[in-house]
Amino acid sequence: MTEDAERWKEKYLKSIEQQEKLERRWDARLDLLRRGLVRSTLAAEGSDKVVDACMKEMREVIRSDNMDAGLAGLIPRLEKAVLDSEQRRETRMNQVSDALAALVGQLQGLPLPSDISRPLKKLAKKLDGGVAQSRDLPPLLGELSGLQGLALSALGKQADEARPGFLQRLFGSREDDPQGEPVPMPVAEAPQAVQASTEAPQRDDVDALQPLSASAAEAIGLPEPDLEVSGPALIETIETSAAQLPQDDAPDLGADVREPLAEAQPAPTLEETFGEDGPYALPYAVEPPYSQVAAHIEKTLIGLLDDLSLPERHKAQALEMRERVARGLNWYELIPVLDDLAVLMLAITDSGQHEFETYLQQLNERLEGFQSHLHEASAGHADNSFAARELDTQLREHVDGLQTSVQGAADVDSLKHILENRLEGLLVTMDEHKHERDRREQELAGRLQGLSERVANMEHEALGYREHLEEQRQKALLDPLTGLPNRAAWSERVEREMVEWQENGGHLAMAILDLDHFKRINDSYGHLAGDKVLKIVADQLRKRLQGRDFIARFGGEEFVLLLPQRSPAAAAQVAEVMRATVEACPFHFKGERVVITTSIGLAAFRSGERADQVLKRADAALYRAKEQGRNLVEQG
Numbered sequence: 001m002t003e004d005a006e007r008w009k010e011k012y013l014k015s016i017e018q019q020e021k022l023e024r025r026w027d028a029r030l031d032l033l034r035r036g037l038v039r040s041t042l043a044a045e046g047s048d049k050v051v052d053a054c055m056k057e058m059r060e061v062i063r064s065d066n067m068d069a070g071l072a073g074l075i076p077r078l079e080k081a082v083l084d085s086e087q088r089r090e091t092r093m094n095q096v097s098d099a100l101a102a103l104v105g106q107l108q109g110l111p112l113p114s115d116i117s118r119p120l121k122k123l124a125k126k127l128d129g130g131v132a133q134s135r136d137l138p139p140l141l142g143e144l145s146g147l148q149g150l151a152l153s154a155l156g157k158q159a160d161e162a163r164p165g166f167l168q169r170l171f172g173s174r175e176d177d178p179q180g181e182p183v184p185m186p187v188a189e190a191p192q193a194v195q196a197s198t199e200a201p202q203r204d205d206v207d208a209l210q211p212l213s214a215s216a217a218e219a220i221g222l223p224e225p226d227l228e229v230s231g232p233a234l235i236e237t238i239e240t241s242a243a244q245l246p247q248d249d250a251p252d253l254g255a256d257v258r259e260p261l262a263e264a265q266p267a268p269t270l271e272e273t274f275g276e277d278g279p280y281a282l283p284y285a286v287e288p289p290y291s292q293v294a295a296h297i298e299k300t301l302i303g304l305l306d307d308l309s310l311p312e313r314h315k316a317q318a319l320e321m322r323e324r325v326a327r328g329l330n331w332y333e334l335i336p337v338l339d340d341l342a343v344l345m346l347a348i349t350d351s352g353q354h355e356f357e358t359y360l361q362q363l364n365e366r367l368e369g370f371q372s373h374l375h376e377a378s379a380g381h382a383d384n385s386f387a388a389r390e391l392d393t394q395l396r397e398h399v400d401g402l403q404t405s406v407q408g409a410a411d412v413d414s415l416k417h418i419l420e421n422r423l424e425g426l427l428v429t430m431d432e433h434k435h436e437r438d439r440r441e442q443e444l445a446g447r448l449q450g451l452s453e454r455v456a457n458m459e460h461e462a463l464g465y466r467e468h469l470e471e472q473r474q475k476a477l478l479d480p481l482t483g484l485p486n487r488a489a490w491s492e493r494v495e496r497e498m499v500e501w502q503e504n505g506g507h508l509a510m511a512i513l514d515l516d517h518f519k520r521i522n523d524s525y526g527h528l529a530g531d532k533v534l535k536i537v538a539d540q541l542r543k544r545l546q547g548r549d550f551i552a553r554f555g556g557e558e559f560v561l562l563l564p565q566r567s568p569a570a571a572a573q574v575a576e577v578m579r580a581t582v583e584a585c586p587f588h589f590k591g592e593r594v595v596i597t598t599s600i601g602l603a604a605f606r607s608g609e610r611a612d613q614v615l616k617r618a619d620a621a622l623y624r625a626k627e628q629g630r631n632l633v634e635q636g
């Protein structure tokens with residue numbers, strides 16, 4: 001064997017040896033992987049039936065000789081099973097998270113001391129974002145169970161103090177509540193209520209915490225169920241008494257409010273008085289879980305997308321959104337869809353602006369056309385002047401010619417002939433000129449007619465746009481839920497009244513009204529009931545306005561009141577009427593009275609002050625009213 005062949009042989013043997021080593025390592029790894037897989041499949045067992053079946057099959061495939069083919073068939077099925085299982089797990093986690101949030105919500109509805117209600121609020125916030133992992137559940141459950149224990153023992157303590165009535169046990173009463181806070185819950189009919197109403201009650205007797213008999217309700221002037229929302233008798237009482245008082249005196253209207261209570265006689269129950277469907281009845285709707293409202297939301301969104309008249313460039317986006325909605329949404333998919341919808345709406349508003357800009361551009365082009373018509377008309381006028389000068393020259397030439405001819409005429413006959421010729425020429429020139437002038441006049445009249453039509457069209461369109469803009473502006477100034485003016489309208493009005501006040505002097509005051517414990521209304525009766533309360537309260541407050549008084553919804557459960565030309569005492573009187581009006585609204589739930597109250601912060605404008613500074617003082621006063629027990633008017 002040559003030296004070269006020897007070297008090749010050695011190289012070949014070495015590579016075989018290396019190949020065998022690699023194969024042994026590969027087998028060892030494969031064996032490890034097989035064992036690992038078998039153990040993993042065993043460990044994962046029990047999480048989901050379909051996944052379990054796939055895992056079992058996998059173990060068999062791994063142990064078989066035909067692993068490649070077996071795995072190729074199994075893996076896609078396993079992937080699908082794992083995905084499905086993951087989705088089911090997510091749904092379960094969502095359900096658990098919703099249930100936990102509901103539990104926390106129920107606890108939050110209880111009158112708990114702040115050292116329990118604050119951590120509860122924190123826990124509610126944590127649950128707001130949903131629970132992503134099951135490992136997060138034990139600490140959350142632990143936290144909830146601890147807080148629930150504390151809440152129960154706090155309530156137990158209240159029960160030990162032997163306070164009558166389930167609702168009183170649940171929500172506490174003013175004597176026990178250092179804040180003296182009224183709680184907007186149904187007030188049960190109880191015998192002592194009649195007594196309370198006949199024993200010249202103090203202000204607290206009107207409090208929601210105390211059982212309120214129908215007689216008391218009637219006595220404070222709650223309107224009949226089938227009457228229009230307006231005109232509870234209490235409010236009329238207040239108005240009468242307010243009218244009798246001198247404007248600059250701050251009256252104790254509370255006394256007027258309380259008076260009728262003392263004279264009240266036992267009367268039918270609230271349920272008898274209002275029935276279950278009166279204008280003040282809070283709907284019995286239990287807030288449904290998302291799955292129950294999803295179809296409605298989808299239908300509404302699709303309806304909205306179909307009704308939108310969209311500029312061409314936004315149509316594809318809306319169509320894509322529509323398809324997403326039509327495929328069905330879960331809770332978490334809804335939020336991005338709403339975000340996208342909001343972006344689309346903003347884009348449409350922008351295109352409204354764009355449309356208007358296009359209109360202005362068109363208007364500009366038309367005005368340019370108009371200008372060029374005017375140019376033509378003035379050129380026509382210039383032509384006319386030129387033609388008149390031309391005529392003048394021609395006439396002069398004719399007359400000169402006539403003179404020359406007359407001087408050169410030898411006899412009367414030739415003179416006559418010359419004269420006739422010259423006059424003929426003159427008449428022809430005059431005729432031609434007249435024709436030309438008529439033609440030009442006609443042309444000019446046509447142009448003027450066209451111009452005046454264009455102007456009329458433009459005026460008509462501009463008027464349409466102005467009306468459309470005004471309509472849009474008015475809509476943008478109204479709060480859609482209550483129909484009251486909104487924050488933007490408020491700013492406009494404040495601005496106007498301030499200028500008037502600065503120029504003419506007098507008085508100007510503003511007040512902030514914030515419904516008390518409104519969160520509890522939502523939590524206890526649902527958001528629909530909350531919305532109904534807001535609408536009715538807004539309606540009632542609006543009906544109390546007089547003269548230049550102005551009310552707006554500032555947002556949420558907050559209203560603002562502007563009182564021009566009212567002295568501080570008169571403004572306080574109006575605020576008190578508003579407070580009593582809200583308290584007197586005979587809301588009821590399943591036949592039981594629900595007392596809803598408002599706290600009010602009032603501030604009068606001082607010389608040199610800006611509106612935001614006055615609002616700040618009113619807000620600080622409102623804060624004090626809340627601190628001092630709510631259902632109060634405080635001055636800032």
Ligand SMILES: Nc1nc2c(ncn2[C@@H]2O[C@H](COP(=O)(O)OP(=O)(O)OP(=O)(O)O)[C@@H](O)[C@H]2O)c(=O)[nH]1
Pocket residue numbers: 481514515516517518519520522526527528529530531534555556557626630
């Ligand atoms: N139904 C309904 N609820 C609203 C609306 N706007 C705001 N809210 C709710 O109003 C509640 C206001 O609650 P908070 O600011 O905590 O105040 P509150 O419960 O009224 O308590 P106090 O102001 O301290 O007496 C929140 O639960 C909001 O979700 C609305 O348009 N409709």
